[in-house]
Amino acid sequence: MPEKVLVHSRFPRTMMKRFGERFDLMDTAGRPAAEVFPTVDLATVRAMITAGGRSLGGAVMDAFPSLGAIICYGTGYDGIDLEAARARNIVVGHSPGANASSVADIAITLMLAATRRLVVADNYVRSGDWAAAKPSPMMRPQAGMRGRRVGVYGMGEIGRKIAARAASFETEVGYFSRSRHDVPYQYFGSLEALSDWCSILMIAVRAGAETHRAVNADILRRLGADGYVINIARGSVIDEAALVAALADGTIAGAGLDVYAKEPHTPDALTASPNVVLTPHIGGHTLESHTAMQDCVIANLEAFFAGKPLAYPVS
Amino acid sequence: MPEKVLVHSRFPRTMMKRFGERFDLMDTAGRPAAEVFPTVDLATVRAMITAGGRSLGGAVMDAFPSLGAIICYGTGYDGIDLEAARARNIVVGHSPGANASSVADIAITLMLAATRRLVVADNYVRSGDWAAAKPSPMMRPQAGMRGRRVGVYGMGEIGRKIAARAASFETEVGYFSRSRHDVPYQYFGSLEALSDWCSILMIAVRAGAETHRAVNADILRRLGADGYVINIARGSVIDEAALVAALADGTIAGAGLDVYAKEPHTPDALTASPNVVLTPHIGGHTLESHTAMQDCVIANLEAFFAGKPLAYPVS
Numbered sequence: 001m002p003e004k005v006l007v008h009s010r011f012p013r014t015m016m017k018r019f020g021e022r023f024d025l026m027d028t029a030g031r032p033a034a035e036v037f038p039t040v041d042l043a044t045v046r047a048m049i050t051a052g053g054r055s056l057g058g059a060v061m062d063a064f065p066s067l068g069a070i071i072c073y074g075t076g077y078d079g080i081d082l083e084a085a086r087a088r089n090i091v092v093g094h095s096p097g098a099n100a101s102s103v104a105d106i107a108i109t110l111m112l113a114a115t116r117r118l119v120v121a122d123n124y125v126r127s128g129d130w131a132a133a134k135p136s137p138m139m140r141p142q143a144g145m146r147g148r149r150v151g152v153y154g155m156g157e158i159g160r161k162i163a164a165r166a167a168s169f170e171t172e173v174g175y176f177s178r179s180r181h182d183v184p185y186q187y188f189g190s191l192e193a194l195s196d197w198c199s200i201l202m203i204a205v206r207a208g209a210e211t212h213r214a215v216n217a218d219i220l221r222r223l224g225a226d227g228y229v230i231n232i233a234r235g236s237v238i239d240e241a242a243l244v245a246a247l248a249d250g251t252i253a254g255a256g257l258d259v260y261a262k263e264p265h266t267p268d269a270l271t272a273s274p275n276v277v278l279t280p281h282i283g284g285h286t287l288e289s290h291t292a293m294q295d296c297v298i299a300n301l302e303a304f305f306a307g308k309p310l311a312y313p314v315s
Numbered sequence: 316m317p318e319k320v321l322v323h324s325r326f327p328r329t330m331m332k333r334f335g336e337r338f339d340l341m342d343t344a345g346r347p348a349a350e351v352f353p354t355v356d357l358a359t360v361r362a363m364i365t366a367g368g369r370s371l372g373g374a375v376m377d378a379f380p381s382l383g384a385i386i387c388y389g390t391g392y393d394g395i396d397l398e399a400a401r402a403r404n405i406v407v408g409h410s411p412g413a414n415a416s417s418v419a420d421i422a423i424t425l426m427l428a429a430t431r432r433l434v435v436a437d438n439y440v441r442s443g444d445w446a447a448a449k450p451s452p453m454m455r456p457q458a459g460m461r462g463r464r465v466g467v468y469g470m471g472e473i474g475r476k477i478a479a480r481a482a483s484f485e486t487e488v489g490y491f492s493r494s495r496h497d498v499p500y501q502y503f504g505s506l507e508a509l510s511d512w513c514s515i516l517m518i519a520v521r522a523g524a525e526t527h528r529a530v531n532a533d534i535l536r537r538l539g540a541d542g543y544v545i546n547i548a549r550g551s552v553i554d555e556a557a558l559v560a561a562l563a564d565g566t567i568a569g570a571g572l573d574v575y576a577k578e579p580h581t582p583d584a585l586t587a588s589p590n591v592v593l594t595p596h597i598g599g600h601t602l603e604s605h606t607a608m609q610d611c612v613i614a615n616l617e618a619f620f621a622g623k624p625l626a627y628p629v630s
Contacts, residue, residue: 101459112420121594130579130581131581165483264448271441280440287458
């Protein structure tokens with residue numbers, strides 16, 4: 001008989017297909033489990049799949065007295081109260097690096113699209129304004145990539161892939177992270193120093209208390225009037241209100257965002273701005289990265305049910 | 316007294332500013348010169364600045380009996396009848412490579428934006444559909460770049476820069492050009508063979524009789540249903556009607572276009588398609604590439620008026 005696995009977050013059904021072939025899925029579709037399943041069924045749940053960014057604290061864990069494993073679909077696990085899990089002997093797994101290439105690609109896509117004003121340009125063609133030779137201040141030439149200073153905040157697997165891609169555009173690449181890495185990019189000892197140096201800041205740092213709203217009004221001011229912020233990490237790393245203000249008053253030139261403080265909600269000031277490019281948290285959203293993340297989830301669940309250590313534990 | 320220079324194409328005034336400081340500009344704003352200036356003035360014109368893609372044949376040259384130099388703003392010179400110029404002892408100059416980085420950047424921007432459906436994604440966020448969790452078949456995961464086969468058609472300066480950038484996305488890169496180059500990419504002996512091999516075709520070839528509509532229905536069919544065409548060269552290299560048909564019936568998945576057969580006009584079938592990303596011929600449209608192209612134009616004009624060979628002649 002297949003093992004029961006609770007699906008704690010709301011995922012598209014297609015993403016769960018391979019899990020359903022191996023496990024007996026109890027899909028909450030993102031609703032509180034107690035509303036969807038009777039308490040007796042919850043009591044038998046030993047493992048769950050969740051999105052790492054979704055809040056999952058001790059109180060939720062307590063609704064599942066047999067819970068032994070929380071498996072995050074994706075790299076992040078910032079929503080999981082790791083202390084609470086440890087206190088309950090619950091192991092936590094994730095999919096490290098499985099989506100790194102895909103996320104790094106969307107970071108570069110947003111960087112190029114924001115600096116070259118791609119969405120505005122596409123609309124300029126589609127609307128007929130180009131054919132009508134309608135003047136458009138937004139379509140004036142902008143600074144390109146060559147010689148530009150790109151700062152990468154965080155030098156994990158995604159940060160390294162972003163840096164390698166950015167360097168191919170004839171840029172200078174620098175980075176700040178807690179520790180210096182063996183990489184061919186200039187190291188800066190603080191986010192402040194990196195932001196003074198670069199005009200494009202790529203956020204690739206793990207979310208957590210240490211990085212909460214680290215990109216604040218002061219950091220944005222340091223980027224300068226030709227500065228851009230690209231965020232593919234987590235919305236919590238940016239002070240979103242400060243970003244909105246910095247875009248409105250020209251403190252920086254623009255932004256490319258895949259993540260937001262309160263997903264799936266985005267401030268009206270952002271959705272109304274022509275200086276930003278916005279994507280709906282699709283960084284890891286490619287066929288091959290879903291396959292790779294699913295491989296990690298399956299390997300984690302199979303190890304857990306076999307009584308072995310997780311294949312990809314959160315350390 | 317500054318030398319007279321006729322401006323044959325329509326250029327934004329800001330792009331002509333540096334020329335106006337050195338030369339006595341006669342700006343036609345793209346209209347026939349005889350409509351704007353008296354014949355006696357045209358008779359004294361010895362040099363003109365034009366956009367290389369704009370048609371300029373012997374009949375136009377004959378309106379300027381003193382014409383000795385046609386200077387193209389940009390790399391291309393496909394609009395110039397070189398035979399007719401030679402027959403009249405008119406030298407032709409351009410700005411080789413000045414915009415290569417900028418054009419290669421827009422090629423990669425279009426490649427990433429088309430394959431990851433960036434414009435659709437941006438609209439999904441802005442419209443509120445994401446916040447409303449509205450299902451969108453267009454937002455389903457797509458194939459990413461890693462392991463993808465990218466074919467570059469043309470291995471001049473722009474082609475090489477496109478190839479180097481594309482390779483940084485963990486792709487395989489191949490190319491076809493008239494001759495084999497000393498580059499670390501797989502060479503294919505024909506455009507057909509390249510298109511059979513790759514799923515993304517990057518067009519970076521010079522326009523001309525040899526490449527006219529080279530990317531036709533057969534080539535598009537070879538790319539396959541997950542195929543993309545990116546064109547930053549000239550619209551004439553693609554059979555645009557065949558492209559429209561291939562997009563409509565799913566022969567290929569999408570396209571990213573910066574150039575069109577009849578600029579600034581784009582077929583309605585393209586501007587209505589969600590599978591394409593369209594930009595208004597802005598490949599070379601960055602501050603630093605304009606500066607570099609202007610440097611070339613000025614160097615060409617100064618050499619010509621000094622009685623020397625052009626600094627950047629069309630060879």
